[in-house]
Amino acid sequence: GQNIDQPTEMTATEGAIVQINCTYQTSGFNGLFWYQQHAGEAPTFLSYNVLDGLEEKGRFSSFLSRSKGYSYLLLKELQMKDSASYLCAVRDRNYQLIWGAGTKLIIKP
Amino acid sequence: TAGITQAPTSQILAAGRSMTLRCTQDMRHNAMYWYRQDLGLGLRLIHYSNTAGTTGKGEVPDGYSVSRANTDDFPLTLASAVPSQTSVYFCASSDSASGDYNEQFFGPGTRLTVL
Numbered sequence: 001g002q003n004i005d006q007p008t009e010m011t012a013t014e015g016a017i018v019q020i021n022c023t024y025q026t027s028g029f030n031g032l033f034w035y036q037q038h039a040g041e042a043p044t045f046l047s048y049n050v051l052d053g054l055e056e057k058g059r060f061s062s063f064l065s066r067s068k069g070y071s072y073l074l075l076k077e078l079q080m081k082d083s084a085s086y087l088c089a090v091r092d093r094n095y096q097l098i099w100g101a102g103t104k105l106i107i108k109p
Numbered sequence: 110t111a112g113i114t115q116a117p118t119s120q121i122l123a124a125g126r127s128m129t130l131r132c133t134q135d136m137r138h139n140a141m142y143w144y145r146q147d148l149g150l151g152l153r154l155i156h157y158s159n160t161a162g163t164t165g166k167g168e169v170p171d172g173y174s175v176s177r178a179n180t181d182d183f184p185l186t187l188a189s190a191v192p193s194q195t196s197v198y199f200c201a202s203s204d205s206a207s208g209d210y211n212e213q214f215f216g217p218g219t220r221l222t223v224l
Contacts, residue, residue, distance in 0.1 A: 004151060033212060042199060042215035043152070050209060087151070095207045096167065099151030 002026045004100035006088050011106045012078055020073045020086050020103045028093025034062050034073045035087040037102065043087055047073070075105075083107045111135055113216035115200050121222045122190050130185040130219050132200030140206040141183040142213065143167075143175060145196040152199065158183055159206040190223045197221075 003025045012018040024032070031050040035043035049055055049064035049071060061074040073086055085102040092098055113134045122128050134141065139160045144152040154167030158177040172194060174186045183202075187194060197220050201213040 030207070031209070042217050044215070045212040048210055048212060089152075096154060096157070097152075097213065099153070101149060101151045 002098045004088055004098055006100040006103045009104045014078055014107055014109050016078050017076050022071045022088035024069050024090045026090045026092045026098050030091040030095055032064055032071050033089045037085045078107050080107050115216040115219050119220040124223055125189055128187050130198055132183045133181050134202045138202035138204050140203045142201040143185045144199045147196050192223045195223045
């Protein structure tokens with residue numbers, strides 16, 4: 001079967017750095033997405049990786065290793081507004097997104 | 110630009126009743142999707158449409174039907190609601206179903222409670 005694993009919850013301090021990991025086992029691979037979802041709101045796109053390596057976008061970076069079935073989202077200089085759930089999703093061989101259950105990130109002052 | 114709109118925002122529905130959740134996008138995206146999101150589970154695909162006039166079944170299609178008569182609209186119908194269909198429903202769209210990037214854009218969601 002297809003499976004996306006990510007931690008259920010993480011806590012970090014304002015101004016610090018946090019890394020959210022995602023491991024996947026899917027039928028084929030056509031890219032990996034990270035989305036942010038604030039409570040009661042819709043998911044919004046953060047990043048996309050299809051080749052191995054690091055993609056940097058401001059305070060957020062995303063890393064992919066296809067051989068290890070592994071990705072992480074790195075958030076720097078954490079702000080209170082970063083408190084949200086972070087969803088990892090892999091596009092499989094049929095170009096359908098398979099979603100992880102999400103990681104709830106709690107930022108403390 | 111509105112992006113994607115969904116209606117209603119929330120609904121309480123008696124078991125056995127039918128209901129249509131509406132979804133409209135104004136981005137001229139070819140592909141559209143319906144997901145349900147339940148606590149502790151990832152988003153699960155119900156149905157999708159790669160282009161107007163075509164639809165396909167996702168991971169959890171039973172009890173739901175869709176149509177795609179034009180590019181903009183993608184309604185989801187529950188023929189006879191059951192309590193297990195209590196969930197938050199998200200409609201999403203993307204420029205196409207394949208190719209690089211093509212991130213999905215999400216509507217605000219419909220919170221449905223079936224009693």
